[in-house]
Amino acid sequence: MLPQGKMAFLHELVKDCLQDEKAFCTVKCPFNLDVRDFIGKLQQGRYNAAYKTYQNTVGFPGIVSLLCPEPCRDVCALKEKGGSVSLKLLEAASMNFARNREPDQYNMPPKPARIAVIGAGPGGLACALRLATRKYKVTVFEKSGHIGGHLNDLPDADILIDDIRLQFKHEILDLRLNSRVTDISALDFDAVYVATGMHGDTFGLSLIAEGHYSTDRDGVFMGGSVTGADVMHAIAQGLSTASAIEGFLKTGRMNHFEPPATETKLTYSAINIIPSEAVRPENGKEYSREEARAEANRCLKCTCDACVRYSPLLGYFRKFPKKITEEVEVSINPSSLDGEATLATRLISTCNYCGLCREVCPKEIDTGEFLLRSHYTMREKGKMPWAFHEFFLRDMEFSTGEASLLLQPREQGELKYLFFPGCQIGASDPRLVMRSYDFLLNNFPSTALLLGCCGAPADWAGDAPSHEEVLKKIRSAWSNLGNPAIVFACATCNLMFRKHLPEMKGVFIYDLIARSAAIPSIPGNKTASVFDPCAARHEDDLQEAIRSIATRAGFRLEPLPMEGRLAECCSYGGQVSVAHPPFAEYTIKKVINRNTNPYITYCSNCRDTFARAGKETMHILDLVFGLEQRPQPTVSERRENRLRLKTMLLKEYENEDFNMEMKESKLTISSGLREKLDAGMILESDILTLIETCEQSGNKILDPEKGSFTGHLQIGNMTFWAEYRVLDGDRYELINCYSHRMKIEE
Amino acid sequence: MEEKKKLICFKCNKELVPKKTDFSYLGHTFFTEIPKCPQCGLVYLSEEIVKGRISEVEMQLEDK
Numbered sequence: 001m002l003p004q005g006k007m008a009f010l011h012e013l014v015k016d017c018l019q020d021e022k023a024f025c026t027v028k029c030p031f032n033l034d035v036r037d038f039i040g041k042l043q044q045g046r047y048n049a050a051y052k053t054y055q056n057t058v059g060f061p062g063i064v065s066l067l068c069p070e071p072c073r074d075v076c077a078l079k080e081k082g083g084s085v086s087l088k089l090l091e092a093a094s095m096n097f098a099r100n101r102e103p104d105q106y107n108m109p110p111k112p113a114r115i116a117v118i119g120a121g122p123g124g125l126a127c128a129l130r131l132a133t134r135k136y137k138v139t140v141f142e143k144s145g146h147i148g149g150h151l152n153d154l155p156d157a158d159i160l161i162d163d164i165r166l167q168f169k170h171e172i173l174d175l176r177l178n179s180r181v182t183d184i185s186a187l188d189f190d191a192v193y194v195a196t197g198m199h200g201d202t203f204g205l206s207l208i209a210e211g212h213y214s215t216d217r218d219g220v221f222m223g224g225s226v227t228g229a230d231v232m233h234a235i236a237q238g239l240s241t242a243s244a245i246e247g248f249l250k251t252g253r254m255n256h257f258e259p260p261a262t263e264t265k266l267t268y269s270a271i272n273i274i275p276s277e278a279v280r281p282e283n284g285k286e287y288s289r290e291e292a293r294a295e296a297n298r299c300l301k302c303t304c305d306a307c308v309r310y311s312p313l314l315g316y317f318r319k320f321p322k323k324i325t326e327e328v329e330v331s332i333n334p335s336s337l338d339g340e341a342t343l344a345t346r347l348i349s350t351c352n353y354c355g356l357c358r359e360v361c362p363k364e365i366d367t368g369e370f371l372l373r374s375h376y377t378m379r380e381k382g383k384m385p386w387a388f389h390e391f392f393l394r395d396m397e398f399s400t401g402e403a404s405l406l407l408q409p410r411e412q413g414e415l416k417y418l419f420f421p422g423c424q425i426g427a428s429d430p431r432l433v434m435r436s437y438d439f440l441l442n443n444f445p446s447t448a449l450l451l452g453c454c455g456a457p458a459d460w461a462g463d464a465p466s467h468e469e470v471l472k473k474i475r476s477a478w479s480n481l482g483n484p485a486i487v488f489a490c491a492t493c494n495l496m497f498r499k500h501l502p503e504m505k506g507v508f509i510y511d512l513i514a515r516s517a518a519i520p521s522i523p524g525n526k527t528a529s530v531f532d533p534c535a536a537r538h539e540d541d542l543q544e545a546i547r548s549i550a551t552r553a554g555f556r557l558e559p560l561p562m563e564g565r566l567a568e569c570c571s572y573g574g575q576v577s578v579a580h581p582p583f584a585e586y587t588i589k590k591v592i593n594r595n596t597n598p599y600i601t602y603c604s605n606c607r608d609t610f611a612r613a614g615k616e617t618m619h620i621l622d623l624v625f626g627l628e629q630r631p632q633p634t635v636s637e638r639r640e641n642r643l644r645l646k647t648m649l650l651k652e653y654e655n656e657d658f659n660m661e662m663k664e665s666k667l668t669i670s671s672g673l674r675e676k677l678d679a680g681m682i683l684e685s686d687i688l689t690l691i692e693t694c695e696q697s698g699n700k701i702l703d704p705e706k707g708s709f710t711g712h713l714q715i716g717n718m719t720f721w722a723e724y725r726v727l728d729g730d731r732y733e734l735i736n737c738y739s740h741r742m743k744i745e746e
Numbered sequence: 747m748e749e750k751k752k753l754i755c756f757k758c759n760k761e762l763v764p765k766k767t768d769f770s771y772l773g774h775t776f777f778t779e780i781p782k783c784p785q786c787g788l789v790y791l792s793e794e795i796v797k798g799r800i801s802e803v804e805m806q807l808e809d810k
Contacts, residue, residue: 701753742769744789745767
């Protein structure tokens with residue numbers, strides 16, 4: 001049954017996702033400028049839009065772009081990788097190249113609340129500007145005869161003061177110059193901001209610890225240079241206090257607003273840092289449009305997106321874990337009126353369960369495990385389309401039924417090992433299992449063999465009852481044999497045992513081979529890359545053993561960018577090919593093009609998937625047993641191979657003739673049609689059953705022109721159609737074949 | 747459009763004619779006209795219909 005607690009835990013974990021964390025530069029900026037947004041607009045050449053973002057954030061862009069000491073440079077991820085991004089120059093570029101630098105004019109009704117700002121320095125005016133823009137009645141008291149406070153003492157004073165005038169262009173402000181406030185209690189206003197500047201009057205007020213810019217007097221706020229802030233922070237505090245005042249007017253609470261963030265949980269390790277040389281303005285002063293764009297393009301727009309960058313699923317859908325959990329949540333607990341909307345069904349069924357998302361996440365968020373649990377829940381609720389997994393569940397039934405076998409060694413006494421090759425290696429080529437078992441018996445004569453399936457298809461399908469049944473079978477066989485150690489040849493089997501049969505510990509045959517077998521040398525000096533299967537990402541010793549075998553065989557190994565802990569799924573994991581064929585193709589294409597070397601792998605699904613896609617790939621056992629050149633079997637041949645393996649084993653070790661019924665030999669199929677059946681995952685044995693059923697019942701349709709018959713049969717939930725001609729006796733020529741999921745209500 | 751071809755029910759020796767037929771998938775039911783034996787009700791679905799409309803509806807229901 002479902003561990004609901006675990007599901008809740010995973011849900012909780014997703015809350016730690018760093019996707020929404022602010023960039024390093026943003027939290028260092030007193031204004032919290034959304035640099036990712038600002039830069040994004042510059043990268044597109046949208047100078048006007050970038051300028052608006054900047055203007056809305058800093059209030060006085062002309063002042064800030066001139067006076068900002070660029071604290072962002074200290075934290076830029078490119079600081080030591082070519083030089084920090086020159087935000088100050090980019091901000092200036094946004095101003096220079098914006099079509100219109102005028103502030104926007106908002107036609108909003110005036111608000112009745114009256115606010116007093118004491119001090120017409122940059123901080124006080126920033127607060128006044130923001131409130132005036134929001135149409136409050138703002139009165140500014142300034143003791144001197146001019147605005148701008150200490151800005152007037154700076155070299156570019158005119159430019160700075162002009163910017164203030166420009167930003168107030170559309171706003172109504174009651175500016176009272178030469179008006180010194182001496183008694184704050186004499187002011188009749190709804191809120192007051194004290195921004196009297198360096199060494200200015202504090203009116204006996206003190207800031208309170210729990211409120212930002214709040215004083216111990218209700219409705220009175222204080223900030224800027226009078227509290228020790230530099231000019232940038234004074235402006236930023238003025239803007240923030242405007243929000244604090246608005247919060248106070250609405251709620252009566254002094255700290256009802258979110259102050260600018262100063263910290264981020266983002267880590268540099270989560271960022272894909274691509275070094276690049278800083279762009280320097282040719283004129284030594286300002287960027288040209290091209291230079292600005294080039295510099296903007298250097299920016300990494302730091303965000304934690306490791307999962308989306310690495311995980312095939314999250315990358316394909318461009319969805320972060322939070323979004324995924326939201327969609328899954330509404331699929332499991334639909335909010336639609338009929339309770340039927342299951343938005344994320346295909347998304348849930350597309351996960352390879354390869355574990356890469358958790359591996360690369362700084363918070364170790366296991367989106368794959370979350371999706372697997374969701375799969376179980378959806379299946380339990382009957383909301384998961386049966387078609388996504390029926391083929392694989394039938395295949396598992398075949399492997400654990402008709403094709404299963406338990407062989408005990410001739411040698412009596414306590415068993416050392418139970419060889420569990422899994423269902424796929426024998427399906428790929430029976431000789432791989434035959435020779436592996438032969439190797440084991442030669443080295444460890446007391447080794448038994450169990451042909452079956454580890455239950456992965458049931459686990460991936462979220463089918464708890466079938467999964468439990470398979471595990472029960474394995475557990476019972478193992479305990480009847482006296483609990484021997486397992487010899488694995490498949491990393492997925494090993495992973496499944498670790499998760500679900502932890503009491504059954506074992507070793508990999510590859511470790512045993514690396515230690516004791518003579519490895520045939522390959523002719524020439526060949527280069528290859530080891531493709532680690534995703535199920536082996538944490539098997540360091542195994543990865544080492546494979547590399548040792550390949551090197552001893554004479555291969556020069558070149559690493560893949562994604563190997564070891566970062567191993568990728570070949571697309572087979574989760575058996576997603578029926579639920580989402582384009583995703584499977586996308587994954588295969590991506591991983592086979594990681595480099596041009598032939599791959600050496602130790603998962604037969606990786607090997608067969610890549611070989612089918614035209615990538616030269618060999619299984620490590622092919623190498624050990626000299627079987628490099630072999631075709632990849634069709635879905636029908638995979639079943640035949642399992643039966644063939646059983647026959648070969650019984651003959652070799654039990655001297656028993658097992659009559660394998662090769663139904664398929666009764667069918668004549670062209671090679672083109674055979675490929676079509678393989679691609680459509682249609683078993684030739686099912687088609688023969690269909691034809692024989694139609695022939696027996698007479699339920700078939702004649703096409704008089706072609707002289708062919710067409711019949712159909714529902715096997716499991718799937719309906720198959722075959723067009724065929726009757727040859728001699730009980731042999732048939734298959735002309736065409738197709739299938740559908742819809743049931744005909746006959 | 748699919749070319750109309752003559753199809754005969756082998757058992758009844760009757761030509762198939764378009765008739766209302768019910769289908770179901772994932773708890774949803776619907777009907778359409780497909781060639782059917784007027785006597786025993788044996789149906790015929792061409793590959794064109796299966797790969798076209800039927801596959802489309804299947805996908806839609808899976809994503810619903």
